[in-house]
Amino acid sequence: xxxxxxxxxxxxxxxxxxxxxxxxxxQVIDVRKLYANTGMFTYDPGFTSTASCESxxxxxxxxxxxxxxxxxxxxxxxEQSSFMEVSYLMLNGELPDAATLEKFTHTIxxxxxxxxxxxxxxxxFRRDAHPMAILCGVVGALSSFYHDSTDINDPQQRxxxxxxxxxxxxxxxxxxxxxxxxxxxxYPRNDLSYTGNFLRMTFGVPAEEYEVDPIIESAMDKIFILxxxxxxxxxTSTVRLAGSSGANPxxxxxxxxxxxxxxxxxxANEAALNMLREIGTPDRIPEYIARAKNKDxxxxxxxxxHRVYKNFDxxxxxxxxxxxxxxxxxxxxxxxLDTARELEQIALSDPYFIDKKLYPNVDFYSGVILSAIxxxxxxxxxxxxxxxxxxxxxxxxxxISDPAQKIGRPRQLYTGPSQxxxxxxxxx
Numbered sequence: 001x002x003x004x005x006x007x008x009x010x011x012x013x014x015x016x017x018x019x020x021x022x023x024x025x026x027q028v029i030d031v032r033k034l035y036a037n038t039g040m041f042t043y044d045p046g047f048t049s050t051a052s053c054e055s056x057x058x059x060x061x062x063x064x065x066x067x068x069x070x071x072x073x074x075x076x077x078x079e080q081s082s083f084m085e086v087s088y089l090m091l092n093g094e095l096p097d098a099a100t101l102e103k104f105t106h107t108i109x110x111x112x113x114x115x116x117x118x119x120x121x122x123x124x125f126r127r128d129a130h131p132m133a134i135l136c137g138v139v140g141a142l143s144s145f146y147h148d149s150t151d152i153n154d155p156q157q158r159x160x161x162x163x164x165x166x167x168x169x170x171x172x173x174x175x176x177x178x179x180x181x182x183x184x185x186x187y188p189r190n191d192l193s194y195t196g197n198f199l200r201m202t203f204g205v206p207a208e209e210y211e212v213d214p215i216i217e218s219a220m221d222k223i224f225i226l227x228x229x230x231x232x233x234x235x236t237s238t239v240r241l242a243g244s245s246g247a248n249p250x251x252x253x254x255x256x257x258x259x260x261x262x263x264x265x266x267x268a269n270e271a272a273l274n275m276l277r278e279i280g281t282p283d284r285i286p287e288y289i290a291r292a293k294n295k296d297x298x299x300x301x302x303x304x305x306h307r308v309y310k311n312f313d314x315x316x317x318x319x320x321x322x323x324x325x326x327x328x329x330x331x332x333x334x335x336x337l338d339t340a341r342e343l344e345q346i347a348l349s350d351p352y353f354i355d356k357k358l359y360p361n362v363d364f365y366s367g368v369i370l371s372a373i374x375x376x377x378x379x380x381x382x383x384x385x386x387x388x389x390x391x392x393x394x395x396x397x398x399x400i401s402d403p404a405q406k407i408g409r410p411r412q413l414y415t416g417p418s419q420x421x422x423x424x425x426x427x428x
Contacts, residue, residue, distance in 0.1 A: 004018065004019055005018065005019060006019055008034075015033075015037045015038065017029050017030055017031055017033070017034070022054075024061075025059060025061070035411075041411040043413050047237075047410075052232060052237065053232070053240060053399065053402070055231075055232070055395070055398060056070070056093070056398070057069065057070065057090060057229060057231075057391070057394055057395060057398060058070075058230065058231045058391070059071075059231070060308055060309075062306070062311070063310050064311060065309055065311035065312050065313065065314050066314065067314050067315065069089060069090060069228065069229060070089050070094070072089070073314070074225075074226065074314050074315060075314055075317065075318060078222045078225045078226055078318040079318065081095075081225065082193075082194075082225075083195060083221050083224040083225050083387075083390075084101065084104065084108065084193075084194050085101055086225050086228055087104075087108070087166055087228070088100070088101060088104045090229060090390050090393075091162060091393070091394050091397065105194070107163055107167075108166055108167045108194065109167070109188075109194070109197075110167075111164050111166075111167030111168060112168060112170065112188040112190075112197065113168075113171065113188055114145075114171050114172065114175075115145045115146075117145065118138065118141070118142075118145060121141060122134065122138070122175060122179045125137070127179070129180070130378055131173070131176040131177060131180055131378055131379055131382045132260075132261045132381050132382055134176040134179065134180075135172060135257055135385060136254055136257045136258050136261070138175075139253055139254045140251060142164070142168070142250040143248045143251060148160070149161035149164060149249075150248040150249070150250070152243075152246060158249070158397060161249040162249070162393045162396075162397060165249065165253055165389055165393050166390055166393060169385070169386045169389045170188075170194065170197060170201065171188055171201060173202075173379075173382045173383070173385070174198060175201075177202050177379055177382070178201075178202070180378075184206060186200065186201045186202075186205070186206070187201075193212075193217065193221075194221075194224075195217050195220045195221040196212040196217050198386070199212055199216065199217060200212060202375075203374065213329070215326060215329045216329070216330075216373055218322070218325075219322040219323075219325065219369055222318055222319065223319070223322075223366055223383070224386070224387040225387075226315040226362055226366075227315075227362075227366075227383075227388055228388065228391050229388070229390065229395070230308075230388075230391065231308075233265070234259050234260075234262070235256040235257075235259040235260040235265060235266070235388065235392070236256065236388075236391060236392060236395050238255050238256050238258075239252045239253065239256040239392045239395060239396055240395055240399050241255075241408040242255040242256075243399050243400065244405060244406065244408045245407055245408075246407075249393070253392050253393070256385075256392045257385050260381060260385050261381060266380075266388075268302065268303070268361075268363040269303070269367035269381075269384070270367065270377045270381060271302040271303075271363075272302040272303030272363050272364050273367035273368070273371055274302075275301065275302040276336050276340050276367075276368075279339050280335060280339065281339060282335070282342040282343075284339075285339065285343055285346060289301075289352075301347075301358070302363070302364075303360060303361055304359065304360055304361060304364065305356070305358040305359065305361065309359075309361070311357065311359075312359045313359065315361075315362040316359065316361050316362050316365055319365035319366060319369065320344070320360070320365055322365070322369060323340075323368050323369050323372075326369050326373065327341075327368075327372055330372055330373075332372055334371075336371070337371070337372060340364070340368045344360050344364070347359070347360055348360070366380070367380060370383065
């Protein structure tokens with residue numbers, strides 16, 4: 001049985017700190033009184049060894065390749081559930097029955113339209129603006145259109161804001177794409193699924209009816225499920241940090257979008273596809289694998305390995321199958337996609353990749369699928385943000401409801417000058 005106390009000795013000063021246990025995962029040392037007891041802080045760049053909150057949403061075991069949402073394995077959710085059902089699960093803690101799911105889906109569907117005035121907001125952006133810049137700006141502006149759901153102290157308003165964000169994100173994302181290619185906006189339709197609606201708003205045109213392909217719809221729904229939440233990553237921590245100040249939910253999600261835009265976070269699938277395009281054709285793969293193995297070569301294979309997963313990314317297993325289904329369905333003759341398939345097989349059998357546990361990750365497969373469907377690379381992170389909105393909203397709601405939550409205030413190890421006196425400019 002594990003100790004319930006951790007003892008810290010600094011000189012002659014010895015203090016005990018509680019050891020807390022979650023339902024699964026590593027125990028944590030409660031250091032909330034550390035500064036009061038010792039006058040010291042902990043030093044943890046990137047917060048890689050620091051639990052910043054208590055959460056019941058998502059659990060990751062990177063060594064074993066496990067990802068659970070509210071206790072349910074991601075593989076089961078992706079293969080058997082729907083994005084709407086996972087959204088309800090994340091917000092409410094339990095899977096809904098049929099009637100509850102139908103009611104929730106109906107509510108989300110009836111919130112998919114955006115204020116008509118918002119469409120004129122897009123015209124303020126340049127036509128060549130990055131869709132993530134548009135997404136960040138428009139989502140931040142939602143608080144100026146929906147005043148009736150910005151009071152974070154009102155549970156009903158929090159629920160309405162949550163539903164609005166989940167419902168309107170596909171519409172806003174599709175409008176960002178349409179604006180960038182000079183096509184008219186396509187209004188949502190209430191008889192389509194959440195994912196089917198997004199595909200139609202993105203690729204449909206007023207001149208003809210758009211038919212939603214069930215294989216593509218299923219693959220997109222899986223991508224949305226697999227990106228719904230991923231514990232306390234950079235963008236989720238940003239949403240929580242912004243929310244800890246009492247900021248309205250639309251501002252908090254806009255902050256998360258801004259963080260996700262970073263290439264080290266949400267841009268990984270775009271980087272993976274760009275790498276495949278650089279390789280170009282399967283016959284050049286050995287050259288690039290040799291470069292990846294060369295420590296003196298700056299080239300790195302993108303889409304392999306993961307900061308958290310030291311085993312196979314469980315999300316990648318699901319998308320590997322979906323990628324094959326989409327590529328077979330579309331029958332696309334693209335050397336980049338042929339390169340992806342060949343590189344996948346080599347990486348799964350090459351001892352170098354196996355020993356270093358550089359398995360293809362979710363970004364590798366999602367980039368391949370999205371490219372095959374027809375999304376330009378600059379839309380990849382937008383789709384990530386669309387899916388992750390569910391997790392951000394659920395994390396934000398959990399944080400607001402947590403009585404132990406305080407405004408975020410990380411400490412620092414100061415290395416600048418000590419106090420010094422000001423010298424007038426004429427005497428310097």
